[in-house]
Amino acid sequence: MATVAHDGVWAPARRPLTAGLVLAVTLVAVEALAVGAALPLVKDDLGGLGLYGWTFSAFQLGSLVGIVVAGRAADRRGARYPLAAGLGLFAVGLVAAGLAPSMLVLVGARVLQGLGGGAVPAVAYVSIGRRYPDALRPRMFALLSTAWVVPGLTGPSLGALVAEGPGWRWVFLGLLPLVGLAGALTLPALANTGAIGSEAEGADERPASLPDALRVAVGASLVLGGVNADELLPGLLLIPLGLALGLPALRRLVPAGTLRAVPGLPATVLVRGVLTFSFFGTDAFVPLGLTSVRGSGTLLAGATLTGATLGWTTGSWVQAQTVPRLGARPLVRRGFALLLVGIVATSFVLLGPVPPVLAVVTWALGGLGIGLAYSSLSLTVLREAAPGLEGEASSALQLLDVLGIALGTGAAGALVDFADVSGRSPGTGIGSAWALMGLVAVIGLWLSRRLPGPVAVPAVTTT
Incomplete structure (x- = not known):
């Protein structure tokens, strides 16, 4: 069995891309894990207990849309542009959250963070598929999984310490330098990851996927609202409505x-x-x-x-x-x-x-x-x-x-x-x-x- 001693994921030619992707995933992981620990203090400051759960749901639903749009954009325009847009949206969401005057604004900021954060794994997968040979892909996926370990061990405690010390707003604002560093490492390394999807056999001729992604997100939220409804009648109305809206769109977004x-x-x-x-x-x-x-x-x-x-x-x-x-x-x-x-x-x-x-x-x-x-x-x-x-x-x-x-x-x-x-x-x-x-x-x-x-x-x- 041949070995490739000089061509691993940390080889000089791949080192900036590997480091940038790991840092970008770590960034999203830290934000996801640290925010949960800070939210009780956010609620005490801003109020809006009724929107507490939506700070999590908003990120997930925004991420759903970001994943779909960024993945397909990477096929059509190359991986560099959707990652730049994703990191930009993520940074705007961090600023909006850090300056939020109310819980409602914070929920909107979390949507922006989700839209931007969803682009990171989508672009990471495209980059691994195009810039790493088959032999290195298992190791690269293992590295991305490892990128969750340190945030998993320290993220909640770090978020609580920052929230109780400098203040909860710095849980968001303090991540901005890492966004810039991740972009500086990754974007130049993606310069040669071009757009080839429009020429690929079986390329999708359908219109932009954004409307379908939005339908899936709204449909999923309706189903979740129906499943968790306190009364039977709203649940019986919301679940079929969510399925009717989301399922046709979902079929168009996944392989036949x-x-x-x-x-x-x-x-x-x-x-x-x-x-x-x-x-x-x-x-x-x-x-x-x-x-x-x-x-x-x-x-x-x-x-x-x-x-x-x-x-x-x-x-x-x-x-x-x-x-x-x-x-x-x-x-x-x-x-x-x-x-x-x-x-x-x-x-x-x-x-x-x-x-x-x-x-x-x-x-x-x-x-x-x-x-x-x-x-x-x-x-x-x-x-x-x-x-x-x-x-x-x-x-x-x-x-x-x-x-x-x-x-x-x-x-x-x-x-x-x-x-x-x-x-x-x-x-x-x-x-x-x-x-x-x-x-x-x-x-x-x-x-x-x-x-x-x-x-x-x-x-x-x-x-």
Whole structure:
């Protein structure tokens, strides 16, 4: 087996692009994780408790639109322009948030941050597909996963320290220099990543994707509003309205046959959404389960989430070493199996009499599972995408990412809320939610049979 000792991801020719992409992903990760810790102080200063949850939803819905538009723009104009626009919008959103006079303005600023932040992973995928050979892509995806580790360990604490010290506004404004540094490193390195999508075989002749992306975002918000509605009638109205608005647009934004799990690229995109639905629908309620059901402190809850983050990163590096030999399909199947074991084992911790500290280990298994599967699916999409259409394929993948997270956490929240209003214990609601997530993991394990088979990929020995 040939080795390429001089041509790794940190080789001189790729070093600026690698460093810039890692920094850009780290930037988005820090912002996402630090803001949550600062928001209680934001609420105390600005008021607007009713908009508290929308500060998270606004970012996700903006990100959904940014992912789709940036991915397709990268195919048509090259990766440099959508990344520049994304970093610019992200910076404007940071300034608007840092100067926000009200919670409503902050929500609008979070939309801008989401639009800009969504461009970062879309452009990263296109760049990996066009600027890194097959042998280096697993390692590059592992590096991007690692870019979440330090923010995952320090982001919440750092956000809280800044908010309580200089003030919550500096949680946003303090990131502006990093935006400039990420652009200075990455944009020159993308100068040769040109637009080839319009010439690619099978290039999409449809009009701009922005209207469809907006329809999907509004449709998803209506479905989530209906799922979490306190009364039955609004839910019965909002859910079908959201589906009627969003589903036709979604079909136009993903590969044909995605919602039917047609083998190949369509099934790969769908499986990614199933994966994030199951993992994040569980992960979002691990802290609540430990604190409200088992009476543990927030320190243990945070340690459990940190364990899952480290498990994810470990899984990503394991796939980087093994995917050339095994191919993506078996790693995705093993990932779903580990995720299912993690959900079941963590459920036993919730129900007792198992010591709650074991949740650090049991949910780390869930993190290991998604780490094995997540990057493997990314590699499969880049391999299956038509040359020049990597942006469109990767934006479809990340679109299902965002929908999986939003719908998974929304469905779990609805079950927890239903148990609460019905007079049942929090453990009943969380247990029901995790049972649903376990069932979805089983479905993902079954669907993963439809992923493309292995393709030989040469290995490298250096980074």
